[in-house]
Amino acid sequence: MKKSWVLILSFTSLAIQIIGYRILRSFPNFIETYYSTGIYPYIARAMRIGLGWLPFSFGDVVYVVGGLLMLRWLIVYRWELIAPLRLRSMQESRRAYRQARKRYTQLFLTANILLLFFHLAWGFNYYRQPLNKVLNIDADYTTAELQQVSQQLIATSNMLHSQLQQNDTLAVAFDRSQEELFDLAPSGFERIASVYPQLDYGQPSIKRSLLTWPLTYMGYSGYLNPITGEAHTNGNINNFKTPVLILHEMSHQLGFAKENEANFIAVITGMNHEDLYFQYSASIFALKYCLNDLYRRDPALYEELKPDIKRGVFKNWQELRDFWAPYDNNIIEQASQATYNTYLKANNQPDGMRTYSYVVALLVNHYK
Structure with missing residues (x-):
């Protein structure tokens, strides 16, 4: 039951994030003052100073490695993600649900982290003043x-x-x-x-x-x-x-x-x-x-x-x-x-x- 709450919490927090970002669109003055002209210029300069000296794109490497890892994860755990929809016996179903719960928890937690980091690093600028x-x-x-x-x-x-x-x-x-x-x-x-x-x-x-x-x-x-x-x-x-x-x-x-x-x-x-x-x-x-x-x-x-x-x-x-x-x-x-x-x-x-x-x-x- 405790592990089920982790899944519920990860899904709920993702939903809250998405709803929160929709609400922030109605407050461009807040975003402009506290993010776009507040903390973001420091974040942006720090990233440019930290990675600007590299002669290659670190971000492209991250995209390729991250994409391959995500693809591998989906291939390795594809059956666990859909198993509860296929199995019929009670014993098989319980085991399948435990595995599926674990994988969906990982999926929602990762989505939470990526979405939050995207907005903190740059994405809030979409909601700033025209x-x-x-x-x-x-x-x-x-x-x-x-x-x-x-x-x-x-x-x-x-x-x-x-x-x-x-x-x-x-x-x-x-x-x-x-x-x-x-x-x-x-x-x-x-x-x-x-x-x-x-x-x-x-x-x-x-x-x-x-x-x-x-x-x-x-x-x-x-x-x-x-x-x-x-x-x-x-x-x-x-x-x-x-x-x-x-x-x-x-x-x-x-x-x-x-x-x-x-x-x-x-x-x-x-x-x-x-x-x-x-x-x-x-x-x-x-x-x-x-x-x-x-x-x-x-x-x-x-x-x-x-x-x-x-x-x-x-x-x-x-x-x-x-x-x-x-x-x-x-x-x-x-x-x-x-x-x-x-x-x-x-x-x-x-x-x-x-x-x-x-x-x-x-x-x-x-x-x-």
Whole structure:
């Protein structure tokens, strides 16, 4: 009976955790004050200092080893987990229930620990104040304002393209290694921190993922490991997206968990970087977002602005599409994207991966 209480307690505590996290979504001020701008910056810096010096991803190793151990556990104890459903004799049933109780207790205790650690290490950031409130930026905008900012971005993108590529019809070449870009990226945060102190970055911990090929087939450019605080990039990507991708993952390290908010921070840090390639990467990344939104609002206005963009900019966008084309719509990508979309919705992002309008709202109100 005593062991049954352990099982009941482990299951009950897991349920309480899940309910508690749902309730915390209603208190973003509390999370913002006591976690996101309270203890989290110390947790994040400690993880980056502790693991940033390693030349490989410790988090990827943890994922692989942990995944293999979990798979082994499920294989070894699979019959004990389902035995009470199969057995008929009283003696067999009692023995099977004892074994099943032990395994489910282990399962619920492990889930409790992992869920609690995930939230303490990073996950509470999903429940913080929206970025527009943190940075005191409006979240509404008109089509006229969107047009104005789009025109500004077109002018900036064209100017940067001319500085980096003499031929208007050719793409800007991104030839630096990811490791070189890792070294350059933090200075973008240093320059913007004077305007937005919340973006003070500090010790870097940015790495090429050891799981690059699985990431590619799953359709991911990079990710943050919330357990170790390491930012990861897809090592196969070497195009205009790479600089802004690195800045995006670094934004997650600062506690901005939502994808749309990390995209916005990547743009403003990239645009304020002293390196022209970072500026160009951020500029045409932002321009693409604005043009997509403009097309949804007013296709005729989009067609009016489109001829003003250098053909070489379109070539850079095409390079990214060409990179992903061989992996589009494979079963691995479909399953992983559906899973990640569900994960985002479960973590206070009701629109899932469809976050265009909020990114554009932040961009328009920042640059107008």
